Structures are given as structure tokens and as C-alpha cells.
Amino acid sequence: MGRAVAQARAGLSSRTGWSAAALLPLAFLALFFAWPVLAIVSLGLREGGVLSALADSDTWELVCFTLGQALASTVVAVLAGMPLAFVLARCRIRGLGLVRAAVMVPFVLPTVVVGLAFRTFWPDGGVLPIVLANAFFNVAVVARTVGGLWAHTDRRAEDAARALGASRPRAFLSVVLPALAPAIGSAAAVVFLFCATSFGVVLVLGGSRYRTLETEIYLRTVELFDLSGAAALSLLQFAAVLAVLVLGALARRRRETALALRDREELARRPTGGEWYVVLAAFAVVVALLTPVVGLVTRSLSTRDGWSLAGYVALNTRGDRGTLAVTGVDAAVNSLRTAFDATLVALVVGVFSAVVLVGLRRSGARFAEVLDTALMLPLGVSAVTVGFGYLITMDALPGDFRTSPMLVPLAQALVVTPLIVRMVLPVLRAVDERLRQAAATLGASPARVWREVDLPLVGRSLVAAAGFGYVVALGEFGATSFLARPDAPTLPVVIARLMSRPGELNSQMAYAACVLLMVVTVGCVLLIERLRVPSSGEF
Amino acid sequence: MALELDSITVRYGRTTAVSDVSLSVADGEVVALLGPSGCGKSTLLRTVAGLEKPTSGSVRWDATDLAGVPVHRREFGLVFQDGQLFPHRTVAGNVAFGLRMKKVERETRDKRVLSLLELVGLEGYADRRVTQLSGGEQQRVALARALAPSPRLVLLDEPLSALDRALREQLAVDLARLLREAATTALVVTHDHDEAFTLADRVAIMSRGRIVQVGPPAEVWSSPVDVETAKFLGCNKFVPGSFVGLDVERVGLRATALRVDSDGLIEGTVVERVHRRDHVRLLVAIDGEEYEAVGPMAEVGDRVRLEIDLDGVARIG
Structure with missing residues (x-):
């Protein structure tokens, strides 16, 4: 009897082991995410006034505007992303590489850069540029998520519908669209999330007239010191984000189970007939995506007195009348270094989490869903809240963490980790479990199996995830703007500061810094594209 | 061991x-x-x-x-x-x-x-x-x-x-x-x-x-130890051992158990005929029951004599 119990326990041991391993990423989240956020919220709650903030009609106006602009942005992003998804998934035409890069670049551009790019067309900002800029970012999410599924959905279902007498649009509406629905739903949920918490864009384009929850939290904490108000808004935002995340998880789960997938190669072909209109629409979107980028470059080179490199030259200075504590070049170097540290931390945590998630799912632990959702949370919680939370909690850690040079990288890593998990996880899941078992029967220990089987197979997507994470860290603005010390700012922080000060040289320098940041970002993206990683990464 | x-x-x-x-x-x-x-x-x-x-x-x-x-x-x-x-x-x-x-x-x-x-x-x-x-x-x-x-x-x-x-x-x-x-x-x-x-x-x-x-x-x-196992091993007909002259209670017959042979002791009528790669498979009625058999050419309706091939017979139990 005792023996039977011992063996029953042994059967559970792998589940227990994975659950124990899951505690590490959860501890990371608890320390560098939950604690700071809860500290801010409880600080707000203690001061009272949460109720009054919730009762205030201004608050609800703010909520309506936040959700409204996010909804509008999501609709625009989905509409613009669909033709791109079709072209990426189904068409064999020239210039596909260009399309892919043009789609990817906006997603990783720093928010401040995008804000400024749209300001070159709408100098006074407004609702339209906010919606367009948010959509501009997220077209990539739609195109890649939907395109990834579309590329592997069997074309023959569509052919069957056509053979049964459905017109092409009818076949699309009744067969293709329902098959893509989970991906569209999941992409829309993520886009909505990004748009609802978008900070840099709204700050740059909305000014003091158009405010969302995120910018309001920032304004209340930094400028009005209204902590209880900010905490109330954080709570509201958190509730909304959690709801959207749960919906997204549901959509993802359906997508994983329900589809007969095929290789892209046998499905892609030259477009025919009416499909060319879709291709045309896709290229129109590409042009629209490139316009702000071109506008930004042009603006950085033109001054009141005609073309000039003054902004670029000024990067070597501290700006007009010493606006900055360091030179632009120093900030750029600091940016690169900080993003490197952040990527390293995020890679370690992200890859470890992905491995644990795969292990948990395999051993059938319910816990997997919890960890999966928990890992996504930092994407949706106000980066501003996190940043501010760091300031009031991190001094409790040994050696006054507030002044540690690791503070900013850690905050950035928090934003990057979910992206890395989402990119590595599908690849890891796709590795046949029996391949690992074969290695084990040949004498490889679990660690050795990981090194000999998993690592080589996910290698390329790992490099891509690292590159991707690097550019996101490079552009991170919300938390960094809070935490970066004046003597060690990153480029996005410098750009925001330059824009907030008068002087043509300052804005010229800001635009030049934007271009610099953009060049680094585009370089990274092109490198990732060269790796030709399967485009089915989930966001 | x-x-x-x-x-x-x-x-x-x-x-x-x-x-x-x-x-x-x-x-x-x-x-x-x-x-x-x-x-x-x-x-x-x-x-x-x-x-x-x-x-x-x-x-x-x-x-x-x-x-x-x-x-x-x-x-x-x-x-x-x-x-x-x-x-x-x-x-x-x-x-x-x-x-x-x-x-x-x-x-x-x-x-x-x-x-x-x-x-x-x-x-x-x-x-x-x-x-x-x-x-x-x-x-x-x-x-x-x-x-x-x-x-x-x-x-x-x-x-x-x-x-x-x-x-x-x-x-x-x-x-x-x-x-x-x-x-x-x-x-x-x-x-x-x-x-x-x-x-x-x-x-x-x-x-x-x-x-x-x-x-x-x-x-x-x-x-084979029981009928189920015998079925899994290709037997599709179960009869008393006496049918094939064996002193066991039950035997299972595979398709090759009965062979058309003019010296055979069992007599039956061909009900159906299927050509296979290298032989002809027959369905033969014997006393109202249908049995599979292997044989040379035979037409439906022919009376044939059948010989038992013990390789195609499995004792149950």
C-alpha cells in the first residue's frame, strides 16, 4: 500500500516539478511588477478619494474617450491589416520582402517617434492623428497574426465552396472569414489592448486636450500629485485589461485546436482577377505606412532656412542652451546599453517561462493558463504606473535599488518579456514531444535534451525574439520616462524633453534623434527578416 | 530474466x-x-x-x-x-x-x-x-x-x-x-x-x-486462448472440433482452412466467387451455413468437395 502511494506520488512528480519551476517567473513578476503596481494602488486607496474619482463624470468621460479611440484604432488597424495579411499569406509576387519589412517597422518604432512623425502632418494633434497613429503601430499585429493563420489554412475549403456555386466574395465571407475569426479576434484583442494603454502617441498628439487613462495617470502623478485619483484610474484600466486578456486567451485556445494546417508553399500563388484589387489595397496601405516615416526624415533635414544637417550635428551637443544634462550621442549610447541589459533579462525570464509553460501544459497542469495570463499582464498595465511603483518600492530592496543602473533595464524587461514568450512559445510547442523522448532514451538528461534538441530547433526564433525585444526596449518610453536619471536618459526620453522645450534647434535635434532611433530599429527588423523565422508567432 | x-x-x-x-x-x-x-x-x-x-x-x-x-x-x-x-x-x-x-x-x-x-x-x-x-x-x-x-x-x-x-x-x-x-x-x-x-x-x-x-x-x-484472440488472428468462422476431425470443443477457421479437392470429404455448393492475386476465394454453402474456401476455378452453383487444411485451423483454448 505504501508502495502504491509512493508511486502515485511519483506520477505527480513531473507536474509538481514544473509547478515549482513556474514559481521563478512568478516571483520575478511579483517582485518587479505586482509589488510596485499594488503599492501604487494601495497608496491611492489609503489617501481615499478613489470613490470620488470614480463618481466624477470627468473620469467616465476619460474612460469613454480611451475606449472609443482604442476601438476606432482597432477597426482601422484590422481593415488596413487584412489586405496585407492576404498578400503575405497567399500571394507569390515581387516585393513581398518590402511589404513584410514595411509592415513590421511601424510596430517597433518608438511611440515618441511615431507621435512626432504624425505631428509633421498634423502640427496641432487631434483625435484623427491619434487614431491613425495607434492603428499605424498595430497594422503589423493584424497582418502577422491573421496572415500567419491564413498562410496555413487549407485553400481547398474555399475551392469546395466555389465549386458549390459560391461567388468569390461569398466564399470569402462564408468560409475564409469564419476560419480566420479566431486569429482576427485574438489580434483585435491585442491591438485594442495596445491602443487603450498607448502613452507616447497620445501624449505627443493629444496635448492637454485629448487625454486617455494612461496619460491622465501620468499627469495626475507627475504634475498634480493626485495619487488617489491616479490609483483609481489604474484600477479601472487594470480591470479593462484583464477582461480583454481573458477574451484573447479564449480566442487563442480555439485557434490552437480547431484547424487543419498546411504549408504555405503549396498555398501561395500569383493573384488572379479580383485578387489584384486586394493586392492594390495592400500596397496602398504600405504607402500609407511609409508616409509618416518619410515625413519624419524630411522634417529632420529641413529648417526655416532650407535643407540642413543642423539637427544631426546638434546631436553631439546638449541641445539649445543646455536643455539636456548629456549630449544626444551619450543618450544614444546609453539607450543601446540599457536595451541590451533589458533584452538579456527578458530573454532569460521569457525563455525560462516558455519552457515552463510547455512543461506545465504537457503534464496537464491547469496552472499553465494562470501563468500564461500572468505573463501577459505587464503588456496591458500602465507602464507609467509600473514606473512610478518602482520609485516607491525599490528602495526597500537591498542596496537602494532606486539608484541602481539596473532599474531602467528591469522595467523595460517587464515590457519585453511577454513578447519574447509569445514568439518562442509556439515554436517550442511545435517540437514533437517524442523527439525529446528519443533523446532521453539515448541517454540525454533533461538539461541535455534542452541543449541538444530544443535549443537548436528554436535557435532562430530565439535570435529573432531577442532582436525584436531589443528594439522594443530601445523605444520604451512610459516606464523609462519615469525612471531614467537626468544624467543617464535614453533616446526616447531625450526626444520628449527636446520637444517640450522651445527653440528650433531643439526640435530639429529631436527629429534627428528620431531618425537615428528609426535607423537602428529598421536595421534590427531587417536582420530579423533575414533569419526567415516562421511568421506564425503570436502576439 | x-x-x-x-x-x-x-x-x-x-x-x-x-x-x-x-x-x-x-x-x-x-x-x-x-x-x-x-x-x-x-x-x-x-x-x-x-x-x-x-x-x-x-x-x-x-x-x-x-x-x-x-x-x-x-x-x-x-x-x-x-x-x-x-x-x-x-x-x-x-x-x-x-x-x-x-x-x-x-x-x-x-x-x-x-x-x-x-x-x-x-x-x-x-x-x-x-x-x-x-x-x-x-x-x-x-x-x-x-x-x-x-x-x-x-x-x-x-x-x-x-x-x-x-x-x-x-x-x-x-x-x-x-x-x-x-x-x-x-x-x-x-x-x-x-x-x-x-x-x-x-x-x-x-x-x-x-x-x-x-x-x-x-x-x-x-x-489462440479464446474466440476474441482467434478473431484477431484471422479466424472468421467458429465450429465444433468434430467438424474438422479434431478432438477439441471449438476450432476457428481462417480463410485457408477449406480447400477445393476432389478427394475431400465435405460437400457444398459455391455461392460466391472472388478472384484474388494468386488464388480464387470461394464462399461455399455446407448444410445451410456459409464457409470461406480456397480453390481452383469453380462456377457459382457448382457442387464441390472440400479438404481441410489444418494450417488454417486454430484450436480455441
């Missing part, structure tokens, strides 16, 4: 996949676990490999309990139905994997890899990518990979099922020769009785999680 399974039970929640199975495999012996799909034979194999934990019972090797020995320390080779070769390694890289895990030095390793490739008939394939191989070649590489580190026991999980028929028959013969030559102790899981009888010294028939019969292939083939 090299491998001993002692009343193994494997449960997943409420379902019992393997129920109180005991079996032993002697040194150098090849035993086949034969049964229909879903009978628990693969689960039993995975339990031996250490990939599943038994709910109760024990797996022993040379009288040592393996409960605390993880998969990678058992030194049991495993061949999957579909190879599961490492796609990022060459043929040689795959075969050398287990040797590298054992820290065999390079020179010995290379030699061993070459000799194994020769053994499985793939000389000159060392530097090929495994993704370029045909199904049969992949299975050969998988076998070479499993044999390379000289495992104490080789476990084969439906090793030939993913291949097409002609190749399967050829490879089964090759595999039987390979296992004998290397004097390998092996446990083979299969649902194909031809394959089991070609490969194994002893066959264990599994049904619904239990082993119902163990014995040499000829014995299992000629005396």
Missing part, C-alpha cells in the same frame, strides 16, 4: 490503460506485444522506457527495480513509429547521438556509426540530411540510432506501421535478421500479426489492457 514486468497497472484518471500485466523477456530474446490499437500495448512499452509511471507494479532489470531510474539512465533504446529523427542533424549526427551522450571518444564513435549504417544498409548516407530520406530509410536510421549505444534492451513501437506494404514486408525480414545478428534483447509493439511472427521469439497478445496469452508464434497461431 533480463526484463521483468511485475503486475503493472497504468491508470489515467478513471481509465485503466494497462491492467495487472506481468511479463518477462530473457537475455537476447525478442518479444512482441501484439494487439489491436488502444489495447494498452504502447502504454506498456512507454512504461518500460520510463516515459510513463506505473500506478502500481514494478519494472525490473536483472532483479533491480527501475522505479527510481529516469529515462536517460535506463539504457533502453526506443524506436518510434515515425522515426523522430533530429531534423537539425545529419544521418551520422543522429546515429552518433547516443554515443556522444555516453562520452564515447570521437574515433570509436565514427567507426561505430559507419558500421551501424552498414548494418542497416545505408552505407554512404552519413552526411545526408535526414529530411531528404524516404520513410524506409528514416526508419533504418532510427534503428541504427537506437542500436548505436548498445542498449541493454531495444523497444520498438510499431516500427514499420508508417511504411507502405511492400516495404514493410521487406523491412520486417531485415529487422528480424538485424535483431538476431546483434543478439539484441527487444520488446516490439505491433498490431500486425505477420510482423509479430516474423520478428519475435515469443508473442504476447494484449486485449483491453491485459495480456491474455504468451507463447511462441506457432503455438499462439495454432491455439
Whole structure:
């Protein structure tokens, strides 16, 4: 009897082991995410006034505007992303590489850069540029998520519908669209999330007239010191984000189970007939995506007195009348270094989490869903809240963490980790479990199996995830703007500061810094594209 | 006894996949676990490999309990139905994997890899990518990979099922020769009785999680333990032993049990006729019952005499 119990326990041991391993990423989240956020919220709650903030009609106006602009942005992003998804998934035409890069670049551009790019067309900002800029970012999410599924959905279902007498649009509406629905739903949920918490864009384009929850939290904490108000808004935002995340998880789960997938190669072909209109629409979107980028470059080179490199030259200075504590070049170097540290931390945590998630799912632990959702949370919680939370909690850690040079990288890593998990996880899941078992029967220990089987197979997507994470860290603005010390700012922080000060040289320098940041970002993206990683990464 | 399974039970929640199975495999012996799909034979194999934990019972090797020995320390080779070769390694890289895990030095390793490739008939394939191989070649590489580190026991999980028929028959013969030559102790899981009888010294028939019969292939083939087993082994008609002149209660007849022969003692009428590749299959009515029979040309409606071929008769019990 005792023996039977011992063996029953042994059967559970792998589940227990994975659950124990899951505690590490959860501890990371608890320390560098939950604690700071809860500290801010409880600080707000203690001061009272949460109720009054919730009762205030201004608050609800703010909520309506936040959700409204996010909804509008999501609709625009989905509409613009669909033709791109079709072209990426189904068409064999020239210039596909260009399309892919043009789609990817906006997603990783720093928010401040995008804000400024749209300001070159709408100098006074407004609702339209906010919606367009948010959509501009997220077209990539739609195109890649939907395109990834579309590329592997069997074309023959569509052919069957056509053979049964459905017109092409009818076949699309009744067969293709329902098959893509989970991906569209999941992409829309993520886009909505990004748009609802978008900070840099709204700050740059909305000014003091158009405010969302995120910018309001920032304004209340930094400028009005209204902590209880900010905490109330954080709570509201958190509730909304959690709801959207749960919906997204549901959509993802359906997508994983329900589809007969095929290789892209046998499905892609030259477009025919009416499909060319879709291709045309896709290229129109590409042009629209490139316009702000071109506008930004042009603006950085033109001054009141005609073309000039003054902004670029000024990067070597501290700006007009010493606006900055360091030179632009120093900030750029600091940016690169900080993003490197952040990527390293995020890679370690992200890859470890992905491995644990795969292990948990395999051993059938319910816990997997919890960890999966928990890992996504930092994407949706106000980066501003996190940043501010760091300031009031991190001094409790040994050696006054507030002044540690690791503070900013850690905050950035928090934003990057979910992206890395989402990119590595599908690849890891796709590795046949029996391949690992074969290695084990040949004498490889679990660690050795990981090194000999998993690592080589996910290698390329790992490099891509690292590159991707690097550019996101490079552009991170919300938390960094809070935490970066004046003597060690990153480029996005410098750009925001330059824009907030008068002087043509300052804005010229800001635009030049934007271009610099953009060049680094585009370089990274092109490198990732060269790796030709399967485009089915989930966001 | 090299491998001993002692009343193994494997449960997943409420379902019992393997129920109180005991079996032993002697040194150098090849035993086949034969049964229909879903009978628990693969689960039993995975339990031996250490990939599943038994709910109760024990797996022993040379009288040592393996409960605390993880998969990678058992030194049991495993061949999957579909190879599961490492796609990022060459043929040689795959075969050398287990040797590298054992820290065999390079020179010995290379030699061993070459000799194994020769053994499985793939000389000159060392530097090929495994993704370029045909199904049969992949299975050969998988076998070479499993044999390379000289495992104490080789476990084969439906090793030939993913291949097409002609190749399967050829490879089964090759595999039987390979296992004998290397004097390998092996446990083979299969649902194909031809394959089991070609490969194994002893066959264990599994049904619904239990082993119902163990014995040499000829014995299992000629005396299945019950009707269900007999059906699985190709019998489709069950009659009293007296029908074929045997002193047993019941016998099972396979399609080849009755043969048209002018000296035969049984008389019947041809009801239906089907041409097969190398013979004609007849359906013959005898005293109102229909029986299958093999024969030369005969027309529907003909009266024919039938002879009994005892090779096609199985005694039940």
C-alpha cells in the first residue's frame, strides 16, 4: 500500500516539478511588477478619494474617450491589416520582402517617434492623428497574426465552396472569414489592448486636450500629485485589461485546436482577377505606412532656412542652451546599453517561462493558463504606473535599488518579456514531444535534451525574439520616462524633453534623434527578416 | 530474466490503460506485444522506457527495480513509429547521438556509426540530411540510432506501421535478421500479426489492457486462448472440433482452412466467387451455413468437395 502511494506520488512528480519551476517567473513578476503596481494602488486607496474619482463624470468621460479611440484604432488597424495579411499569406509576387519589412517597422518604432512623425502632418494633434497613429503601430499585429493563420489554412475549403456555386466574395465571407475569426479576434484583442494603454502617441498628439487613462495617470502623478485619483484610474484600466486578456486567451485556445494546417508553399500563388484589387489595397496601405516615416526624415533635414544637417550635428551637443544634462550621442549610447541589459533579462525570464509553460501544459497542469495570463499582464498595465511603483518600492530592496543602473533595464524587461514568450512559445510547442523522448532514451538528461534538441530547433526564433525585444526596449518610453536619471536618459526620453522645450534647434535635434532611433530599429527588423523565422508567432 | 514486468497497472484518471500485466523477456530474446490499437500495448512499452509511471507494479532489470531510474539512465533504446529523427542533424549526427551522450571518444564513435549504417544498409548516407530520406530509410536510421549505444534492451513501437506494404514486408525480414545478428534483447509493439511472427521469439497478445496469452508464434497461431484472440488472428468462422476431425470443443477457421479437392470429404455448393492475386476465394454453402474456401476455378452453383487444411485451423483454448 505504501508502495502504491509512493508511486502515485511519483506520477505527480513531473507536474509538481514544473509547478515549482513556474514559481521563478512568478516571483520575478511579483517582485518587479505586482509589488510596485499594488503599492501604487494601495497608496491611492489609503489617501481615499478613489470613490470620488470614480463618481466624477470627468473620469467616465476619460474612460469613454480611451475606449472609443482604442476601438476606432482597432477597426482601422484590422481593415488596413487584412489586405496585407492576404498578400503575405497567399500571394507569390515581387516585393513581398518590402511589404513584410514595411509592415513590421511601424510596430517597433518608438511611440515618441511615431507621435512626432504624425505631428509633421498634423502640427496641432487631434483625435484623427491619434487614431491613425495607434492603428499605424498595430497594422503589423493584424497582418502577422491573421496572415500567419491564413498562410496555413487549407485553400481547398474555399475551392469546395466555389465549386458549390459560391461567388468569390461569398466564399470569402462564408468560409475564409469564419476560419480566420479566431486569429482576427485574438489580434483585435491585442491591438485594442495596445491602443487603450498607448502613452507616447497620445501624449505627443493629444496635448492637454485629448487625454486617455494612461496619460491622465501620468499627469495626475507627475504634475498634480493626485495619487488617489491616479490609483483609481489604474484600477479601472487594470480591470479593462484583464477582461480583454481573458477574451484573447479564449480566442487563442480555439485557434490552437480547431484547424487543419498546411504549408504555405503549396498555398501561395500569383493573384488572379479580383485578387489584384486586394493586392492594390495592400500596397496602398504600405504607402500609407511609409508616409509618416518619410515625413519624419524630411522634417529632420529641413529648417526655416532650407535643407540642413543642423539637427544631426546638434546631436553631439546638449541641445539649445543646455536643455539636456548629456549630449544626444551619450543618450544614444546609453539607450543601446540599457536595451541590451533589458533584452538579456527578458530573454532569460521569457525563455525560462516558455519552457515552463510547455512543461506545465504537457503534464496537464491547469496552472499553465494562470501563468500564461500572468505573463501577459505587464503588456496591458500602465507602464507609467509600473514606473512610478518602482520609485516607491525599490528602495526597500537591498542596496537602494532606486539608484541602481539596473532599474531602467528591469522595467523595460517587464515590457519585453511577454513578447519574447509569445514568439518562442509556439515554436517550442511545435517540437514533437517524442523527439525529446528519443533523446532521453539515448541517454540525454533533461538539461541535455534542452541543449541538444530544443535549443537548436528554436535557435532562430530565439535570435529573432531577442532582436525584436531589443528594439522594443530601445523605444520604451512610459516606464523609462519615469525612471531614467537626468544624467543617464535614453533616446526616447531625450526626444520628449527636446520637444517640450522651445527653440528650433531643439526640435530639429529631436527629429534627428528620431531618425537615428528609426535607423537602428529598421536595421534590427531587417536582420530579423533575414533569419526567415516562421511568421506564425503570436502576439 | 533480463526484463521483468511485475503486475503493472497504468491508470489515467478513471481509465485503466494497462491492467495487472506481468511479463518477462530473457537475455537476447525478442518479444512482441501484439494487439489491436488502444489495447494498452504502447502504454506498456512507454512504461518500460520510463516515459510513463506505473500506478502500481514494478519494472525490473536483472532483479533491480527501475522505479527510481529516469529515462536517460535506463539504457533502453526506443524506436518510434515515425522515426523522430533530429531534423537539425545529419544521418551520422543522429546515429552518433547516443554515443556522444555516453562520452564515447570521437574515433570509436565514427567507426561505430559507419558500421551501424552498414548494418542497416545505408552505407554512404552519413552526411545526408535526414529530411531528404524516404520513410524506409528514416526508419533504418532510427534503428541504427537506437542500436548505436548498445542498449541493454531495444523497444520498438510499431516500427514499420508508417511504411507502405511492400516495404514493410521487406523491412520486417531485415529487422528480424538485424535483431538476431546483434543478439539484441527487444520488446516490439505491433498490431500486425505477420510482423509479430516474423520478428519475435515469443508473442504476447494484449486485449483491453491485459495480456491474455504468451507463447511462441506457432503455438499462439495454432491455439489462440479464446474466440476474441482467434478473431484477431484471422479466424472468421467458429465450429465444433468434430467438424474438422479434431478432438477439441471449438476450432476457428481462417480463410485457408477449406480447400477445393476432389478427394475431400465435405460437400457444398459455391455461392460466391472472388478472384484474388494468386488464388480464387470461394464462399461455399455446407448444410445451410456459409464457409470461406480456397480453390481452383469453380462456377457459382457448382457442387464441390472440400479438404481441410489444418494450417488454417486454430484450436480455441
